[in-house]
Amino acid sequence: SIILYSDQEQREEALAVIEDYSDHYTDPIVTEVVPLERFWPAENYHIDYYSNNPKNPYCQMVVSPKLAKARAKFSHLYE
Known part of the structure; x- marks a missing residue:
């Protein structure tokens, strides 16, 4: 899975949530946290x-x- 962030605050919040949840699982959380580079609005039929x-x-x-x-x-x- 992936979390896309648009500013540093969102990045830090995502990483903090992942860190909090990682204590509840034996396997590592492998969600990527990467910057949102572009965004395209969906076509109307979506x-x-x-x-x-x-x-x-x-x-x-x-x-x-x-x-x-x-x-x-x-x-x-x-x-």
């Missing part, structure tokens, strides 16, 4: 893809179950 394509097989088989799991785990944040 924006709100899940909301606009709920019947898409990928959305039904992958996205929906993950959203359901996240909503159940973090239901207190939806109040």
Whole structure:
């Protein structure tokens, strides 16, 4: 995985979070922290893809179950 940062504060925060979480795992966290060099806005057909394509097989088989799991785990944040 990768974390892209746009300033030094974001870089330091990302590294601090990785350091904090590394205490909870036996294997090293291998997430790369690298500067964001360019950003291209998504084409319109990518924006709100899940909301606009709920019947898409990928959305039904992958996205929906993950959203359901996240909503159940973090239901207190939806109040």
